[in-house]
Amino acid sequence: MRQSICSYQAFSEIEMLTARVFRHSLLAFGLLLCSSSILLGQQPAEPNAQNNAADNALNVYKELMTPEEAISFQKTKQRDFDELLRGGKINGAEDKKLIAEGARYYLYLMTLKQDPKKPENETDLNKLRANILRDIQFSGRVSGNFQARELYLEELTKRAEDLLDNHRLVRFSAVVLLSQLDLRDEDRRKKIDRVAYTMAYVPLIKVLNDKTQPTELKIVAANGLARIGQTGNATNQLRIKIAEEIIDELIPSVNEYSWYQRSLVEALGSLGITDNLARRPIVTDALLNVMGDPKRTWEVRSTAALNIGKLPLKANADIKLITYSIVDMTRKMVQAYNANTAGYWWKRCFWNVYLAFKPANAADNTGLVKQQVNQTVVNDAYKQVIKPIATIVQPGETPKINADVTKEMDDWLKEKLPKNFRVAPVQAKPQNQQVAEGK
Known part of the structure; x- marks a missing residue:
């Protein structure tokens, strides 16, 4: 089992790296969405006037500054701006205006x-974005002094919103930039962690x-919200x-x-919370609903x-319901497999x-085995899923899951059916129990 898990871990890391590079290629991604709709079992929306208008807007450049204005700033203010940003200190209203x-x-x-500067060349959006991030990194x-x-x-966060109704490449570059902004940089020598710029969440939402x-x-x-x-x-x-x-969108x-x-699920699981201010486990509920849909x-x-395993579950969370739901989903997945x-x-x-x-x-602090919940319950559920996992994550072609394993899972599900369908005691009984019951 250790060898198969390690083998798949390497495969998964390569796949994730490929995905990370791929999702930053706008045109390739657009083609992927179109070509994969049948594979995903999802069809693009029927064309209508509203869709056509939106598509047309994606192909139009709205120049928010004239080339003459750009040249003027470069000649008269760019050097002062660069020096001010790199120095890091704001001395008054004029400095604020220049920033x-x-x-x-x-x-x-x-x-x-x-x-x-060179009208014969198209604007290099990647270079512009890289220059902005470089200047931020060197500031202060x-x-x-990081003022x-x-x-x-x-x-930048305020102005980026002005680009969100522009050409699709302009929009894409603006959102990628927002997703990469850092308040502080990582410094391993000083044991300082990277801090994403949290307020970028406003335009991202x-x-x-x-x-x-x-x-x-x-x-x-x-993905930017997940990073935040x-x-x-x-x-x-x-x-x-x-x-x-995120839940309203999910x-x-x-x-x-x-x-x-x-991506929405990953963003939700990355926030490090389970409850809202009323102590209702809205994040856990949302992920369970997705899992059972x-x-x-x-x-x-x-x-x-996976993202339920990232949550900082509290001792009062109904871990029996959570683990039961995961096993139930896995059993249905085995049937489909x-x-x-x-x-x-x-x-x-x-x-x-x-x-x-x-x-x-x-060493990572993720997974139900790392949470402050009843580990006897967690380990009992883990034993039900590890057999099919050990078979399927092996490299190459894999066999069907045999009947002994599926019968063991079925018997366990019948025996462990939760007596209630609440994630935490403070939560009212859900209107739809079918999710919890795995129907």
């Missing part, structure tokens, strides 16, 4: 189809809520606010592309299970179930 003008200049450059590095950096991040935005843009926004959840310094109250926004997303659904793909449902063992997605799906219980790296 705002610099943010406007660098972002609005993205809306120019041609490079103002020598002086240790200019923080103000620049604030102004707006992208999720905007029905006219293309799916690839929403995926990047969701993992490395940002958001308060618990703000994390709850972000979680509620619940009706069943007909969206599965990659987007998975037969209309969603197995990749989406198993990703929800036996009907079609050739599906390329099965190794990832069953690996996700493994990660719901145990981390890939023993």
